[in-house]
Amino acid sequence: MKQDVLSLIEQNYPNLSPSARSIANYLQQHPLAIVSQTSAEIAEHTHTSKATVSRFFRQLGFESQQDAKQAQLQLRQNGVPVLTQGHSIDQTAEELKNLSQTFEGLHADILNDVCAQLANASRVTLIGFRNSYPVALHFRQQLQQIRPSIRLLPQPGQTLGEDLHDILDDEVIVLFGFQRRTRVFKKIVEVLKGHQTILITDPTGQMYNQQVSQVLVCHLGNDNPFYSYAAPMSLVSMLSNRVYDLIGKNGHHRTQAISQLFNELGEME
Missing domain, CATH: 3.40.50.10490 (Glucose-6-phosphate isomerase like protein; domain 1)
Incomplete structure (x- = not known):
């Protein structure tokens, strides 16, 4: 079972490039973006590119942003407390x-x-x-x-x-x-x-x-x-x-x- 994306960001943060750290900072502040946004949307919010976002997730050990999203959802299915919805839940x-x-x-x-x-x-x-x-x-x-x-x-x-x-x-x-x-x-x-x-x-x-x-x-x-x-x-x-x-x-x-x-x-x- 793959680790929580946020945990992997914390572990790999010292080795990230400045642009990758921008993505890391954004995802740490907006963890829901991992499962709710596309690579293009993450790139837009972090003033980077889709290619940079793809490299970022590969550096964490995922094949793609979609792979990271699925890993995050699987963690939730396995009982790990992970944010997968917004704050408007009734x-x-x-x-x-x-x-x-x-x-x-x-x-x-x-x-x-x-x-x-x-x-x-x-x-x-x-x-x-x-x-x-x-x-x-x-x-x-x-x-x-x-x-x-x-x-x-x-x-x-x-x-x-x-x-x-x-x-x-x-x-x-x-x-x-x-x-x-x-x-x-x-x-x-x-x-x-x-x-x-x-x-x-x-x-x-x-x-x-x-x-x-x-x-x-x-x-x-x-x-x-x-x-x-x-x-x-x-x-x-x-x-x-x-x-x-x-x-x-x-x-x-x-x-x-x-x-x-x-x-x-x-x-x-």
């Missing part, structure tokens, strides 16, 4: 689009099956790394209020081998895997093969379809430098509510008992 519309695409793509029979598993399993294990960890943590907080035997992995400072070895036959594992996934993620999927594993991921995680029991796809958006986790959090909320309905009275009694403990401990306002 954030509300973007979030609504992510939510709509996510929920329209979920099949009712799969959701019903997943929720039944989460309600009836002897234990539920939630696994998430990096940006997936807070989503898994929130899911744990929700599920633990309505049913026992919920655990979150990895524990801080701990390895996974012991816990993955102790997975029960009727245990359900919910694996969260959003970009950018760690190298160990693929190995975890392989270790969990044969177990009841639910993968909650973005569209790129569908590559694991054949290795897990169910896949729930969330859309995170591609226009902003950073992905949005509104859709995964909303999915977790929906699953928690459905599981609560399935558990029924036992879930209600558990939430009441936990609320009573909150009061006794003085943990809540």
